[in-house]
Amino acid sequence: MPHHKIHPTAIISPECVLGRNVEVGPFTRIHANVTIGHNSIIDSNCEIGYPATSIAGKKRLVIGPNALVRSHSIFYEGSEFGPGLKTGHRVTVRECTKAGRDFQIGTLSDIQGHCEIGDFVRFHSNVHIGQYSVIKNCVWIFPYVILTNDPHPPSCIMMGVTVEDYAAIATMSVILPGVTIGEGALVGAHSSVADNVRPNTVVTGAPAKFLCETSKIKLRNGSGHSAYPWREHFHRGYPQELVSRWLDELKT
Amino acid sequence: MPHHKIHPTAIISPECVLGRNVEVGPFTRIHANVTIGHNSIIDSNCEIGYPATSIAGKKRLVIGPNALVRSHSIFYEGSEFGPGLKTGHRVTVRECTKAGRDFQIGTLSDIQGHCEIGDFVRFHSNVHIGQYSVIKNCVWIFPYVILTNDPHPPSCIMMGVTVEDYAAIATMSVILPGVTIGEGALVGAHSSVADNVRPNTVVTGAPAKFLCETSKIKLRNGSGHSAYPWREHFHRGYPQELVSRWLDELKT
């Protein structure tokens, strides 16, 4: 395996598969049931391919090329990530989750497994994603947000949350089991959402109520422009071809 | 010490006492003032027996047999756990806590110490248990729940929370200082509880108010059965003799 930069203290199973130019930091352990794509970086003190607790999870962990997994993160076996995965520190991701390209997961976030996640999704720090959540493309989830799944805890009935494209859920909000957050919707900070949220609307409060259309929220920069849809003005870190497509779509 | 499976990178104090068949993962440190029971597993990157900051905490950390402490967890000296302790990752448990058998602590949870915890208690991820909390048997605490203790922070007056048998506290709720959550009660998600909660009742909101008897909540599976008491239908991971006892009690 030439071109690897593996720190001598890292513990790498001989059965895992590392792509070209993969870097692995000190005190990190990579288990057997793992494939990591070309040009990826796994920082120090990580644990990659931790044994799953369910039989369904006993599949290979596949991390696509160009990943950056920051230090102290833990990934279970049995999940799959497209190219460009990028994490903060101390992330936990359990088995049976499938995510698309350019997925970002903030420091301390915890994905409980059995989730479907689209392309260009961004989780900020310390979000908690319950099992059976479905998150579409270009969604934003902010710190201390929880997606729940059990309507009467504890029970064996799991009703995952669905979050549609471009929706944003602001900090410290709870989305209750089975709720769908519509395309382009905004959940205000510190809300508790029991009912479906219509596309391009803002809900706030506990229990969350309709506040206004998202288009009514003005950018706080004196321009008079709307703050939503956010993809009109916020492009940091997205690939140019995606931004061009967004702007073309919004013109029509 | 035969039958141990200690990773060569682990740092084990010669003064600690490890039972038969104890496994210790890489990059883990076990301090002197520690006893770990037979057949226990301490994963990688843990720190077990971290020196307590109070004089009262300068006692031996005792972890009962058949424990599983997942990676990156930190236990202080001066606490005591019955058999069957099971943790997620990155758990923190401080000094002077005493817990019974089959205690489960989810990823990122933080027990601040000086707590009493019964048998078969389950904390999900990221709960915060303030000092002087008293938690009885078979209690469930869900993610981002906080048990507080200081009625006018910051002060030196500590009024711990009490949670009675079979109670469940749903996600992102705060229990205010000195409150008692009654036997079999349910605190709804995102609640702030300032007053005692009567047994077998549901409270919700901030401030939390009485919603209904728990028996009024129906299982969301079309059966028409009540979701509470939950021990009627939810038995995952509990020993068979406990479940039999529950079912016998509920018949009468």
Next chain:
Amino acid sequence: MPHHKIHPTAIISPECVLGRNVEVGPFTRIHANVTIGHNSIIDSNCEIGYPATSIAGKKRLVIGPNALVRSHSIFYEGSEFGPGLKTGHRVTVRECTKAGRDFQIGTLSDIQGHCEIGDFVRFHSNVHIGQYSVIKNCVWIFPYVILTNDPHPPSCIMMGVTVEDYAAIATMSVILPGVTIGEGALVGAHSSVADNVRPNTVVTGAPAKFLCETSKIKLRNGSGHSAYPWREHFHRGYPQELVSRWLDELKT
């Protein structure tokens, strides 16, 4: 470098600068762009001087003398701390933050960087401090509090929160972008604060409303004394000369 007590497994860049009697625990990594003051302790499994992601952050990390950084903590390069820094476990501090003396940061807390923090500030466990927060002297922030900064997420407009001297923010509260919490004010638990809070007043609820003057809150010890200003009765861990100054000021 005599008098250092560096664990043999620690990885110390030859370019970092360690003061006299600095201790470094096992499995810890100290990067090049770091200066640590005399008599400081860096526990196990830490990462100190992690490369900043912004160009502005490419400055030296300076940790003053007599620091105690507990295990599993991560500090980025480009921040600066006065003497007496003390952290819990698994703290994350990003670049371009400047804090004064005797700063305490609880377990799991996350400082996002670009913050100004005064002297004798105390964060309890699991607080989340957004970029561009300004926190004056002797402030208290309790578990699961979030200081936000983006008025319409996601956007590039950052309106940091300001917290004035002696203010206290109780557990699970969100402070919305651009808000100022006045000197000596108290934010009750589980509040969502959208408007500035006047000095020496209590606000509670979501949205938070004025409840009373802080002086109306009585200590729950039967003394009949007010619980605020807290510096009248709560002195644990503060230097004697500061406490004397407080008491002199409060007499007049």
